[in-house]
Amino acid sequence: MSFKDEEQVSKDDNHEDEEEEAVISEEDSDLDEFEDEETTRNLVVPGEILTTDTKTYLPGRGTLLTPDRSKIISLNIGLKQTKKNYINVIPLRGFYTPRPGDKVIALVTDKNPVKYRCDINAKDDAVLKPKNTMKRGRISRGMRGGPPDRNNSNAEMYDVGDILIAKVLSADRLNSPELTTVGKYLGKKNNGIVISIDPPKIPRVIGRDGSMIKNLKNLTKSTIFVTQNGRIWLKGEDIAHERLLIDAIRKIEREAHTVGLTDRMIEFIENEKKKRGLK
Amino acid sequence: MPLVIKDEYPEKLFREDGKRLDGREKTELRPIKMEVGVIENADGSAYLEWGNNKIYAAVYGPREVHPHHLAKPDSGILRVFYRMTTYSVFERKRPAPGRREKEISMVITDCLKPLLFLELYPGTAFEVFIEVMDADGGTRCASTTVAALALADAGIPMKSLVTAVAVGKIDDQLVVDLSGIEDKAGQADLPCAITWFNEELSLLQFDGDMNIEQMDEFLKLAKSALSEIYELQLQALKKKYIAIQEEVSGGNT
Amino acid sequence: MNIKRVISAIEKNYIIQNLRREERFDDRGLWEYRKISIKHDIIASAEGSADVSLGKTRIVTGLKYDVGEPFPDMPDEGVCTVMAELLPIASPLFERGPPDEQSIELARVVDRGIRHADCVQTKKLCIEAKKAVYILFVDMYVLNYAGNLIDAGGISALTALISSHIPEGKMEDGKLVWTGKYLDGEFIVKELPLVLTYGKIDDMIFLDPSLPEELISDGKLSISVTEDKITSMQKSGEATFSFDEISMLAKKSIEIGKKLRKDLNFWQYKVNYE
Numbered sequence: 001m002s003f004k005d006e007e008q009v010s011k012d013d014n015h016e017d018e019e020e021e022a023v024i025s026e027e028d029s030d031l032d033e034f035e036d037e038e039t040t041r042n043l044v045v046p047g048e049i050l051t052t053d054t055k056t057y058l059p060g061r062g063t064l065l066t067p068d069r070s071k072i073i074s075l076n077i078g079l080k081q082t083k084k085n086y087i088n089v090i091p092l093r094g095f096y097t098p099r100p101g102d103k104v105i106a107l108v109t110d111k112n113p114v115k116y117r118c119d120i121n122a123k124d125d126a127v128l129k130p131k132n133t134m135k136r137g138r139i140s141r142g143m144r145g146g147p148p149d150r151n152n153s154n155a156e157m158y159d160v161g162d163i164l165i166a167k168v169l170s171a172d173r174l175n176s177p178e179l180t181t182v183g184k185y186l187g188k189k190n191n192g193i194v195i196s197i198d199p200p201k202i203p204r205v206i207g208r209d210g211s212m213i214k215n216l217k218n219l220t221k222s223t224i225f226v227t228q229n230g231r232i233w234l235k236g237e238d239i240a241h242e243r244l245l246i247d248a249i250r251k252i253e254r255e256a257h258t259v260g261l262t263d264r265m266i267e268f269i270e271n272e273k274k275k276r277g278l279k
Numbered sequence: 280m281p282l283v284i285k286d287e288y289p290e291k292l293f294r295e296d297g298k299r300l301d302g303r304e305k306t307e308l309r310p311i312k313m314e315v316g317v318i319e320n321a322d323g324s325a326y327l328e329w330g331n332n333k334i335y336a337a338v339y340g341p342r343e344v345h346p347h348h349l350a351k352p353d354s355g356i357l358r359v360f361y362r363m364t365t366y367s368v369f370e371r372k373r374p375a376p377g378r379r380e381k382e383i384s385m386v387i388t389d390c391l392k393p394l395l396f397l398e399l400y401p402g403t404a405f406e407v408f409i410e411v412m413d414a415d416g417g418t419r420c421a422s423t424t425v426a427a428l429a430l431a432d433a434g435i436p437m438k439s440l441v442t443a444v445a446v447g448k449i450d451d452q453l454v455v456d457l458s459g460i461e462d463k464a465g466q467a468d469l470p471c472a473i474t475w476f477n478e479e480l481s482l483l484q485f486d487g488d489m490n491i492e493q494m495d496e497f498l499k500l501a502k503s504a505l506s507e508i509y510e511l512q513l514q515a516l517k518k519k520y521i522a523i524q525e526e527v528s529g530g531n532t
Numbered sequence: 533m534n535i536k537r538v539i540s541a542i543e544k545n546y547i548i549q550n551l552r553r554e555e556r557f558d559d560r561g562l563w564e565y566r567k568i569s570i571k572h573d574i575i576a577s578a579e580g581s582a583d584v585s586l587g588k589t590r591i592v593t594g595l596k597y598d599v600g601e602p603f604p605d606m607p608d609e610g611v612c613t614v615m616a617e618l619l620p621i622a623s624p625l626f627e628r629g630p631p632d633e634q635s636i637e638l639a640r641v642v643d644r645g646i647r648h649a650d651c652v653q654t655k656k657l658c659i660e661a662k663k664a665v666y667i668l669f670v671d672m673y674v675l676n677y678a679g680n681l682i683d684a685g686g687i688s689a690l691t692a693l694i695s696s697h698i699p700e701g702k703m704e705d706g707k708l709v710w711t712g713k714y715l716d717g718e719f720i721v722k723e724l725p726l727v728l729t730y731g732k733i734d735d736m737i738f739l740d741p742s743l744p745e746e747l748i749s750d751g752k753l754s755i756s757v758t759e760d761k762i763t764s765m766q767k768s769g770e771a772t773f774s775f776d777e778i779s780m781l782a783k784k785s786i787e788i789g790k791k792l793r794k795d796l797n798f799w800q801y802k803v804n805y806e
Contacts, residue, residue: 045516062436077517109538123340174352281599283700319676331576333574371669410673412575412594
């Protein structure tokens, strides 16, 4: 694998597309709950009593009603939130659990004639079947999920070590999650780098209506792709810009639970650009 | 051959002024410091200094079970590995885990398991690694206490924390938080842990001689000490985040 | 954090492209170490200890002693032995169990660096010839793995030895008694060996590989040096090194070693025990 591949950027390579950062923001309703008015800056820990008024309030996300029904307690370390009469805890730490429809950044770790095995930073590796790698708009008859036909240009072929933007097709308690790379903006990435952050902090990197990610992108002149499984793909105009972008993301991760973060991040990036002599 | 300095126990465990050998009152805890998020690579981690005890706990999970045959199809499993370094004790310990370490691992597992929702993660494992870098009495209690913090730091849903302490009897007096010498030379040692979810004991062991009248006294002393230590755990979990909140609102970027 | 054995192709490319421009992601030069921090004498139960961080790699080493019979071929010399454990807490890549190749390599490379530099004055560790000598155990425990365990291990082992406070014993009427004094680092340590590890990818060589660099390296070369001598070397991995490269690295190691020794100022870690 050499860096010659960089020069082979093809026309329908998805990473040129301006809208891609918005990909995961549409349907997801619990995005950037950090910025919600209903989220307090009240930090709670596992076992902490959120309320003893169990007549008025109901246990929401990250909480539990005790067996004697006398209190609602937090199950996580996070921020207390009251929405209508639900008490939720927005976790500050946690691992990624795949849900259908999630966009993820996957690393191919193994392959055989009938499937690819991918690491998606979840408790199980995910499976990607060749029939779910076909390039959009070209469905070939006769493919019934058998081994990929090397002469068939419809199926994208991947190797161990490839980074893919994929979508979760199915995920349940008992089976390995299944992925697809068929869809807008999905497929293999040929350049850039991927970093990992705490999955609960991902909404903060996107921001309300994508405000944070727009700022990051514009101020550091980079392309960024943020996915649900805590991974971020990015590419800047040079290594110095990429370093700045990553430092900014780490700062967001660290200060996710504070107020006024968006403004502070703009200030931070402007200052750092001056300090580092970047434009 | 014996070491140059022998490991000998003092005759008396109280000083002339009525205090314990390290200057403590009977119900006084040793100095305790806790911190979370100390091992970069782990999913969750915590560090504890308790008197001379220095203990790290780190959590990995949920992740694949190795060896495979231990995996359960309908539930996750919890595995706790309590280990001591060779240099954590007076006489160098052999590197390989011994029976005591395996016993303590089991006892701590029983303590932590009821707090988790393992049935939500079938086929996976949560692994808690406890490394005692420096030991000075009450390591199983200190280990349980720091392990609970590491699990919380990993973002694993838990019904509550668990806190542990050892109370005991030395020179016929009931005391709280036995040091290494007091543990070795004393008359009774009762390590216990409380699960705050239902405020009941989830770890209980006892060695020594105790009158039936002293049993209630022991448990009362324990309860009070446990509450004190619990406060410290809560602070440790929150303080990192609170410090950052204060830092940014103070006008520093 | 997820480190997996499979490194993505784009990460590999990224590192290689940047190395060609002599750039590294953490903004270091090719011959620069990551930040080193050292704490000494932190373990109350040990007779010497060091907590060393090299970048995010962290090793805590403790020194323990025993008194025993000397080896028959060295009747008036003590013994110093080095062990290493890669704790499972340090990385999802580490498994529990007996020492594996990587931990044995760490222990042996650090051991040889110390042994062949004449670092520990084993003749001074003799209480009574043929009967009683000191046996020193330098035990390294890796707490976090972020690449280049060997150099971090070397610094931690040396610091632990310098911070030593071992009870001084003598034979009195056939019994071992304590003189009330302690043997310290100045008594035990003569030379200050440092081990420097280089990674090689394609034809590019660089000092102190970080974890991603280490995982994609084709080979490694570790060179132990004192102020003016090479005392041991170890090559690992499939890559080959040319004669010129080895000569160049040997010279560089003396040079970098000198500067590092000066910067770290090891003798500040000597401890006085009454």
